[in-house]
Each structure stands twice: as C-alpha cells, then as structure tokens.
Amino acid sequence: MSFLQPLLSGILTGGVYALAGIGMSLVFGVMNISNFAHGDLMMLGMYMAYFAFTLLHIDPYLSLVLIIPTAFFFGFMLEKLFINRVIHHPHQNQILLTIGLGLIMSNTALLAFTSDPKILTTTYSSSAFNLPGDISISLPLLLSFLITCVIISILYLFLAKTSTGMALRATSQNREAAQLMGINVAKMSAIAFGIGTALAATAGALIAPTYYIHPLAGHSFLLKAFTICVLGGLGSVVGAGVGGIIIGVVEAMSSTYLSTDWKDVIVFVLFLAVLLLRLEGLFGKKGGR
Amino acid sequence: MLLQLTLEVVTMLDIQNLNAGYGEMPVLRAISLSIDDGEIVSVVGSNGSGKSTLLKAISGIIKSTGSITWNHESLHVLKAHSIVQKGIVHVPEGRKIFPDMTVVENLMMGGYLCKKDCQQNLDKVFALFPKLAQRRNQLGGTMSGGEQQMLAIGRGLMGNPKLLLLDEPSLGLSPLFTEVVFSAIRTINSSGVTVLLVEQNVYQSLNISHKGYVIETGRIVLTGTGKELLNNQDVKKAFLGM
Numbered sequence: 395m396s397f398l399q400p401l402l403s404g405i406l407t408g409g410v411y412a413l414a415g416i417g418m419s420l421v422f423g424v425m426n427i428s429n430f431a432h433g434d435l436m437m438l439g440m441y442m443a444y445f446a447f448t449l450l451h452i453d454p455y456l457s458l459v460l461i462i463p464t465a466f467f468f469g470f471m472l473e474k475l476f477i478n479r480v481i482h483h484p485h486q487n488q489i490l491l492t493i494g495l496g497l498i499m500s501n502t503a504l505l506a507f508t509s510d511p512k513i514l515t516t517t518y519s520s521s522a523f524n525l526p527g528d529i530s531i532s533l534p535l536l537l538s539f540l541i542t543c544v545i546i547s548i549l550y551l552f553l554a555k556t557s558t559g560m561a562l563r564a565t566s567q568n569r570e571a572a573q574l575m576g577i578n579v580a581k582m583s584a585i586a587f588g589i590g591t592a593l594a595a596t597a598g599a600l601i602a603p604t605y606y607i608h609p610l611a612g613h614s615f616l617l618k619a620f621t622i623c624v625l626g627g628l629g630s631v632v633g634a635g636v637g638g639i640i641i642g643v644v645e646a647m648s649s650t651y652l653s654t655d656w657k658d659v660i661v662f663v664l665f666l667a668v669l670l671l672r673l674e675g676l677f678g679k680k681g682g683r
Numbered sequence: 684m685l686l687q688l689t690l691e692v693v694t695m696l697d698i699q700n701l702n703a704g705y706g707e708m709p710v711l712r713a714i715s716l717s718i719d720d721g722e723i724v725s726v727v728g729s730n731g732s733g734k735s736t737l738l739k740a741i742s743g744i745i746k747s748t749g750s751i752t753w754n755h756e757s758l759h760v761l762k763a764h765s766i767v768q769k770g771i772v773h774v775p776e777g778r779k780i781f782p783d784m785t786v787v788e789n790l791m792m793g794g795y796l797c798k799k800d801c802q803q804n805l806d807k808v809f810a811l812f813p814k815l816a817q818r819r820n821q822l823g824g825t826m827s828g829g830e831q832q833m834l835a836i837g838r839g840l841m842g843n844p845k846l847l848l849l850d851e852p853s854l855g856l857s858p859l860f861t862e863v864v865f866s867a868i869r870t871i872n873s874s875g876v877t878v879l880l881v882e883q884n885v886y887q888s889l890n891i892s893h894k895g896y897v898i899e900t901g902r903i904v905l906t907g908t909g910k911e912l913l914n915n916q917d918v919k920k921a922f923l924g925m
Contacts, residue, residue, distance in 0.1 A: 557795070564781050564792045570744060571779035576767035576796040576842060 399529050400646040406535045408642020409542040410600050414615055415622030415634035416546065417593030423566035423629030424586035425481060427488045431496035433616025435591050438499060439465060439598025440607045441507065444514050454514060454602050455537055461599050462592045469591025473584040481583060496612070503609035511606035519603050538600040545596060546635060549589070553631065562586055566629060594619075621665045627675025636676065640664075693720040695877055696741070696753055696771075696846060703740040703747035710736040711747070712901045718846065718879055718894075723872050725880040725888040725909070727922065728898035734881040735776050737898070738848045741879075742766055742773035753846075768796055770845035774852065776881075778835040782824025786815055789823050789834055793841030800843075808837040811867055829860030836867060846877045853884045865891060885922035889913045 418432045439461060446457035476495060480488045521533045553559040565572040565582040573579050598612070605611065622641055626633025641661055648660040668675060694717050701714040710733045718724045726734050740747035743763035751758040758766055767773075781789050790808060794801050809816035812833040818826065823834060832852055839847055849868065853861040865887050872878050872891075882888035889895050892909035897918060905915065912918050919925040 560784075560788065560792060561795060563784065564795075567781040567783055568779050571775060571781065572792070573744060573763040574742060574767065574773045574775060574779075575792045575838070576764045577792075578762070578764045580762075 396527055396529060398527060400650040401643060402529060402531065403535065404643030404646030405639055406531070406539040406642070407646065408639035409539040410597050410638075411618055411622055411642050412635045412638025413542050413545065413593050413600070414597040414619040415626065415638045416549070416631050417590040417597070418619045419623045419626065419629055419631055419634035420562075420566075420586055420593070421590035422623060423631070424562055425477070425583045426569075427477065427481065427492070428485070428620070429587075429590065430489055430492040430616065431499065432492075432590070432594050432619050433612030433614070434496040434499040434503075435465070435469070435594035435612070436598035436615050436619075437503060437607075437609065437612035438468075439595030440602045440605070440611060441503065441512075441598075442595060443599035443602040444512050444607050447514055447516070454516065454599055455541060458541070458596055458599055461595050465595035466588040466592040468588075468595075470584050470588035472591065473587035477587060478580060478583060496616075500609050500612065507609060509608060509610075511608040514602045514607060516603050532604070534603045538604075541600060542597075545593070549593075549631075558585065618661070621661060623675075624665060625668050625675055627677040630675065630677040633675055633677030694718070695720045696751070696879075698741070699750045699752075701737075701740060701747055701749035701751065703736055703745055705736075705745070710901050711740065714749070714898075714901070714903055716896055716903065716906075718877060721872075721875065721877055722893040723868065723878045723880060723891055724894045724896070725882055725892040726896045726898055727882055727885045727888060727912075727918075729921075730883070732898045733901040734898055735850050736901075738773055738775075738850050738879070738881055742771060742848060744773070767842055770843065771848065772839045772842040772844035772846070773848040774835050774839040774850060776850035776854065778828075778831045780823040780826075780831050780834050780838065782822065784823055785820050786823060786826075786834060787819045789838050790815070790841050793838030794843075796842060801841075804841050804843065808840050811840070811870060812837055829856050829863070832856060832860065832864060833867075836864070836871075840871065840876075844876055846879060847871065849878060849880045851881060851883060853882065853887065861887065885918070886913070889918075 414436060418429055421427060421429045442461045442464065443454040443457050446452045446460060447454050472495065476491060480491050518533045522530045523533065524530050553563055561572065561577045562582055562585065564575065565577060565579050569579055618641060622634055622637035625640060626637030644660055644664060645657045648657040696718040698714060698716050701711055702709060704710040714737060726737060728734050736745065739745045741751060743761060743766045753769055753771065781792060790805060794804055797804065814830060815833055815837055818830065823831065826834065836852065852864050856864065861884065868878055868880065869891055880888050880892065889909040889912050895907060895909050895912045896903050897905035897912065905912065905917065
C-alpha cells in the first residue's frame with residue numbers, strides 16, 4: 395500500500411482531533427484547568443448530531459448550526475454554575491469536579507440512551523473517491539476535515555482580531571494583568587469554557603457519521619485530546635492544532651505498518667517521550683504558565 | 684475669590700483603617716492615607732513592608748477591610764475590572780506585560796475599555812515613549828526590562844487613568860532607564876494625571892513627590908511632603924545611607 399494513503403487519512407482524521415485538542419487547550423490556557431469532562435462533551439455532540447439526524451432529519455454536518463450555539467450555552471452555564479467555584483483551588487479539586495461532571499454526563503446518557511451503540515448512516519457515510527496512485531479518500535472524513543479548517547480559521551480570526559478574542563488571549567497570558575486592564579476575567583473563563591465545549595461537541599458531531607455512538611465514546615477521545623494538548627504545549631492553540639494532526643498521522647501509520655492494536659501504544663509512547671524530553675511541548679513556553 | 688478656588692484641594696482617594704493580607708497572613712494594618720487631585724504621592728519602604736499589597740488592595744486584586752473612598756464613592760463593593768472603569772489604573776510590579784502579544788496589541792489591551800479617543804491615546808503614548816512606536820510589532824516578551832517597563836506604563840495610560848498606581852517602576856532598570864521612567868512620571872503628572880508611586884528608589888521618588896508616606900511592616904510610620912521626608916533624619920538613615 396502506498397505511503398501516501400495512511401498519511402492522507404491520518405491528516406484528515408487528525409484535523410478533527412485537532413479541534414478537540416484546541417478546545418481543551420483553550421480552556422487550559424484561559425482558566426488553568428484541565429477539563430476531564432472534555433471527552434464526555436464530545437459524546438454529547440455525537441448524540442446531538444445523531445438525534446438531529448434521526449428526529450429532525452437534519453444532515454449531521456448541517457446540524458452544527460444548531461449544535462455549536464447549544465453547546466456554547468451549555469458550556470457557558472457549566473462554568474457559571476460549577477467550574478468557577480474551583481478556579482482558584484488546587485488542581486486536584488478541579489480534576490475531581492470535571493471528572494465528576496463527566497461521569498454524570500456519561501451515566502445520564504447511559505440511562506437515557508442505553509449502552510447500545512447507535513450508528514448514524516447518511517447516504518454518503520461509506521462513499522469515497524479515488525485519487526491517482528490507488529489512494530482512496532472517504533467523503534465524510536474529507537468533509538469533516540474541511541469543516542474543521544473553516545472552524546479553526548474562524549476561531550483564529552476571532553482570537554486575533556476581535557476585542558473579546560484578544561481579551562481571552564490576554565487572560566491566558568496573564569490573568570492578573572488582564573484584570574488590571576478592566577477585563578472581566580470571570581466572564582472570559584465562562585466564554586472560554588463555552589468555546590471549549592462548542593469545539594468538543596463539534597468534533598463529536600463531525601465524527602458521528604464514521605464512529606459508533608455510545609455513552610462511553612468520549613473516554614478514548616479525552617485521552618487523545620489530553621495527549622494532543624501536552625504534545626503541542628498546554629495552553630497553546632496552534633500547538634494543539636499541530637498536535638492533533640501529528641496524532642492522527644501517527645495513528646494511521648502505526649495501524650498500517652504495525653497493527654491497529656498498536657496504535658494507542660504508539661500514541662502513548664509519543665506522549666511519554668514528550669513528557670520526558672520536552673515537557674513544555676512543541677509550542678509551549680519553557681517554565682509553563 | 685479666584686485665588687480661593689485654585690487653592691481648594693480636592694481629596695481624590697481617601698483610605699481609612701485599611702487592613703489586607705494573603706489568606707490568614709495580615710500584611711497591611713490600619714493604613715490611612717489620602718491623595719489629592721493632581722499630586723504625585725509616593726509610598727516608600729523596604730522589601731516586604733506591604734507597599735505592593737496596598738496597591739493591590741486599592742485596585743481590587745486582593746480583598747481588604749476598612750474604607751477606600753474614591754470621589755465620595757466606596758471602592759470596596761467593586762470588582763477589579765470595574766475599578767479600572769472608574770479611572771484607577773494599576774501598573775503592576777514586574778510589569779506583567781502580555782508576552783505573546785505585540786507592543787500595539789499590549790497597548791490595545793490597555794485601552795480595552797476605551798470607547799473614544801483610543802487612537803489619540805495611542806499617539807500620546809508613542810509621543811511619551813518613541814521607542815514603543817519603533818517596536819510596535821515586536822512581541823512584548825522579547826523586549827528588554829526597560830522597554831517592558833515603558834510598555835507597562837504606556838499600557839496603563841491607554842486606560843485613560845485619573846489616578847495611576849505605579850508599583851516599583853524602576854525595579855531592575857539601568858540608571859538610564861530609571862531616569863527615563865522618572866521623567867515620564869513627571870510628564871504624565873503634569874498632563875493632569877494623579878500618581879501614586881510605590882518605590883524602593885527612595886531618593887528619586889520622594890524628590891518628585893508632593894507628599895510621601897513611609898511604610899514599615901504594614902504600618903504608616905511617617906508622613907510629610909517629599910522635601911520634608913528627604914530631610915528627615917530617620918529616612919536618611921534607613922533609606923539613603925546618610
């Protein structure tokens with residue numbers, strides 16, 4: 395098989411991973427909290443896409459128009475109601491809270507939707523097209539990747555150009571100084587968590603047509619998102635984007651050249667290597683924040 | 684009549700019986716001080732005497748008890764970001780500029796609450812510190828300490844302050860940059876901005892101040908005009924090595 399095949403599918407899958415990683419990294423950057431409910435928020439995005447499709451007959455990619463604002467509002471409220479209470483507390487309290495919130499979400503989903511995996515089958519779920527050199531590209535994967543690119547570009551412009559986006563960056567670079575500029579940092583935290591949740595749910599919705607949808611589906615993605623953040627440097631949005639692509643490619647390569655069973659092993663070896671050799675990640679600052 | 688009006692002094696910030704600290708540890712004990720409109724007031728004292736804590740309490744970064752009155756309005760009920768809106772801008776110790784933002788972006792964050800005259804403020808800052816205009820697209824984190832201090836003060840000015848709180852602006856600066864900073868403080872003050880200056884550089888700061896307070900382990904032990912304090916035997920002995 396051509397070397398280009400796993401490389402290309404790796405990049406396409408990695409795009410969606412990047413989306414999940416960026417959401418987590420943004421939350422970490424602005425709030426200095428590792429969100430262990432991130433995977434479960436992705437799972438909620440999967441179910442939202444599933445029900446939008448089965449009940450409302452909306453195409454999963456189109457349903458993002460509904461999912462993104464809903465998820466943003468959900469995340470914003472989660473921060474206002476729960477997360478902001480631990481923002482100045484030790485990390486173990488924050489970890490326990492976000493793990494707890496995640497457990498409530500996954501178990502509520504288990505009660506409501508049962509543990510039977512759901513499959514979202516669109517007319518194009520299994521369609522692919524062929525490129526010269528015997529390379530085939532799955533249509534849903536390509537669509538997800540393109541949508542990811544659009545969303546990341548919008549996010550980039552928002553962070554670079556708008557007043558609120560700049561205030562988010564300022565808060566992540568120095569929370570105390572941001573306060574002294576007149577920035578309401580409590581509101582910035584809620585916005586960051588809202589955006590993080592919206593990105594997680596979007597990533598979930600984008601993979602819904604190609605993955606099994608079940609209440610515990612988020613857990614494997616949580617670890618991936620966390621690995622991506624560490625790889626790219628915690629808090630670095632660009633790093634998380636690149637980290638996502640790297641993880642996607644490494645997974646695809648190891649599935650092709652070793653075996654599918656090995657891909658998680660390789661990913662975690664990479665994770666450990668970063669921790670041992672370059673703790674601040676590829677794009678992080680020495681000393682951390 | 685006219686003379687009487689111009690002599691009338693308006694108390695801008697009045698602090699009575701202020702206590703503040705970190706967690707269980709008290710740092711400020713029953714501090715009282717007042718700042719009149721148009722003054723430069725400095726608070727001097729050794730390391731750990733509570734100077735920075737005082738500024739943090741005023742700007743609402745840390746909680747405090749007692750009363751802080753700003754033009755007859757209590758500041759205690761306000762959050763830090765609302766205190767900035769009142770025209771009290773705090774330039775923190777260690778500059779705390781945004782390292783991954785350019786000079787212009789840092790200044791824009793200083794003008795975060797700015798609704799009008801924003802461009803005019805930027806021009807004023809560039810006129811005061813021409814070096815910032817030259818370095819406008821450089822990342823804040825890559826600048827030298829002196830340049831960062833100019834940026835921090837410029838960023839503070841972008842917020843249209845009526846009262847500027849400066850925490851150790853000359854800390855770690857070369858004599859040349861120290862001179863630039865102190866001359867900038869005088870320029871800022873003569874443009875109508877009241878300044879509360881916290882400094883370890885006792886001579887320089889008392890020299891440009893209308894009024895000074897000496898703080899020791901969280902208490903005010905001495906007060907007077909800048910000149911009076913400079914000539915005070917205790918101040919000379921403790922801070923000026925004379």
